[in-house]
Amino acid sequence: MSRLRVDWRAATSLVGTVIKYLSVPLLVPLIVALRYGEGIAEFLVTIAVVVAIGTALERLDPDPDLGAREGFLMVALTWLLVPVVSTLPYLIAGNGIPFVLAPYEPASTLGNPVNALFETMSGFTTTGATVVGEISFERHSHAILMWRQLTQWLGGMGIVVLAVAILPELSVGGAQLMDAEAPGPGIEKLTPRIAETARALWIAYAGFTVLLFVLLYGLHWAGILLDVPLAPNMGLYNAIAHPFTTLPTGGFSPEARSIEAFSAAVQWVIIPFMVVAGTNFALLWRAMTDEPGALFEDGEFRFYLGIMAALTALVAGLLVTGAGTEAVTEAVGPLAGQGEAALRHATFQVVSIVTTTGYASMDFNAWSGAAQYLLLFAMFVGGSAGSTGGAIKIVRWLVILKSIRRELFTTVHPEAVRPVRLGGRALDERALRGIYAFTLLYIAIFLVATVVVLVDATRVFDNLSAFDAMSAVAATLGNVGPGFGVVGPMNSYLDFPATSKLFMVFLMWIGRLEIFPVLVLLTKAYWSS
Template identity: 60%
Template sequence: MRRQLRVDWRAGLSLVGTVLAALSLAFVVPIVVSIQYGAEDLWVFVVSMVLTAGFGLSLRRLDPDPTPGAREAFMVVALTWLLASVFGAVPYVLAGNGTLAHPVNALFESMSGFTTTGATVMGDISFETHSREMLMWRQLTQWLGGMGIIVLAVAILSQMAVGGAQLMKAETPGPGISKLTPHIAETARVLWIAYIALTVLLMALLYGLHLLGFAPNMNVYNAIAHGLTTLPTGGFSPESRSVEAFSPAVQWLIVPFMFAAGVNFVLWWHVISGDARTLFRDNEFRFYFAAVTVLSLLGTVMLFLDAALSTPETGQIGGHLERSARYATFQIASLTNSTGYANMDFNTWNGPAQVLLLFTMLLGGSTGSTGGGIKILRWLVILKSLKRELFTTIHPEAVRPVRMNGKPLDEEAIRGIYAFTLLYLAIFFFGFLLLAADATRVGFDIGTIDLVTASLATVGNIGPGFGVVGPMGGYVDFPTSSKLLLILYMWIGRLEIFPVLVLLTAAYWRS
């Protein structure tokens, strides 16, 4: 006897369609940019908007009044991110310029954008190959994906309010966003207000540096473009050399905003509301601040003592305190929370300094932030629980709960954190093995560290790694099969693994 499906797939697909139809309005931004700069790819974005809206509205008709539960939430979130990336790739394919004319490359770039990974397969990032509106679309995909497509939908669509809590929990699984207000839609709006406020502030300050003469090439276009990818910890840039193309003043300004993007946005809302003390009382924030500070100081010392460190783009770094501090602090802030910006090619760093960066990539941002990776809170809980194990080994009769912000954590939550971290590391290692096997199969000459960091940088939504996938390189030369694997890794990494993997279990559909 066939068991009946326990998932209301019509309601789930209907909500996916609702989000896609709303997301189609985002194409208005590149359309406006296109009109401003000569309408080179105007028709591309008009067609993309129509296709996205049409497909979304057709799915919406499956169930005009959907009421999703917890099961449907997993399907809605996973499919929304996948289909958003698919339709986000349409402009790249229609324009047919450069390496993005290939559908797999286009999907890779779109998935990297919406998941705020920042990995790229663009062979040439320039206005000679791609229009200004196309590069702005690339930037915009990261801003939309930063706070979360579902959080945005819950904030602006009244029909998403039903089941909104389940949807937001599925999009930010694990120890995530707190409920600030009685209504989940209001909570979503609060988070987006904080996100928009910080984005606009950075854009204004970047352009202000240009007006004051401290950033000659930070025009309005670049100020908007980099504002759109800093707060979502995305890392895309319309400049081929990333933030290295700009003055030291720009690089120093971006550092605190990258740091801010890795902080739980709930805390920023409290700060905006006048309660700054909440920020410094939070255990996760204090640990995050200490980690970034200590790692930046270590990096600064390592670069300063490296007398041989010098490049044509940066000049002499070793022995130069300001440059050592700027390059180290910028890269630590960028890689800790998975932003992926670069203000120099850190492939030129010495071995110990690169190991420091590799350790930094494993940390991740705070929960409730736009940062990727394992997340600071999980590492903090693991350290606290290990400390407890040492204590109870000496005092076996003691009962000592693990506490966060003065409140004891449930033991089930602690086990869940260990399970997630182990699964994350296992998936990362398995990805490295698959990439190595695929490279051997096609005769792709690539180093081991390149493959290790390619797997880590995609599942952690970090973007750049070492070697050919370094900050001034990319993933364009990888075999198509490897690119498809990395697309999968970016997808599951952005949703923190479980919302995607749960769809592959029979229990989800029939239990």
């Protein structure tokens, strides 16, 4: 019937299955709403809609059979359509249903469809950039904010599968690095293996989520029992909400001032979990199940820790000597000479940005140019391959540095043939080429996207500084979340024009999917022959 080589029905059918199963996690905010006596209509309607749409899409191909090409389409569509249908709770809460239901949250900025899509895309891509504006329970129900947290946790689950099981099969953007032994022509043959890998990693993902909950809530109760303010405001809701956005390196928080709202103890507890979230989950699984030494034998993991340690040392040095801050913030007070506080905020912020979590332990807009630049730099580093972290990713930088060393060697010895080695094995030149291409494409998109945002946003902002715009693009494309200036950690993306917001939705989308799966859809070669 169709002359296309791509079986779009099969791909869309599988997206339908994913959408249908959204009805299960939608029960979480529903329960929260019941618990707090809040409106539940938005969730009931959404559950009905996702089941209906999902089932309808599944009918397109009752027995879908995916090849590599369909894989690209399915991945791209999933991360587009899931955020689209997930706007429904926001839209209904903000606008009600004509003739049926008055809006629960008339002051919500998420009643606007562009804002709602920005927020769900930011959620499912685990970016954490927000357009909520004023975050408070006066404006939003506990249930709606829990849904916002949950989009990130679900997005993180998707990313773990994507990164560890799907992208490697599509041989995209260097993701094949992680498992060069089993490249396959299509996805369908490997379904059992995917399912098995995914299950293992989800156990790890969910396990760390629960562990963080236990620690945070335990800290809260320990403080109460000992009568010490260890974590006074880390009640049940917050203790559930934050693990939901830590493990996916998401960064949404129901607190307007992010992690600044919590005690030093809470901040120290969250740091190692961000580190875990930015680590290759397959590696973590291996280290936990049979090879405890695997972690520190891994070159990528060592490089990851090393970069964070170096950046932390620099930032902490700046902060503690007083060269790191332009202004003393009211909430945190002075950092100069304050060893623990300087080290804590430096560590927290560097780890938060390198792992692309995007939490803030203080308003780093008050930091000096040098300290801010170190964070911008960190935005391009990114988490490990196979983690929920975004951006360019540490393993690519490692391979690039190794290949530059090789290039220096072959400049002197033009006759030498010397493969780049990673984890003891020689890297295929084609994989290397893919890493180079991805990294440069990422940088090129960053450079050009900043032009687009700056030119478009001049219609709204009197003068958006180039640095702030660069940070906004780096933070959305890299799925980091907050940037500097107007998009600082205590501010929001709300004031950007709708065109800029839609453009950033696009950036979050392609950034999360490692660009190529989306970009190939725009080529003629993909659709024909």
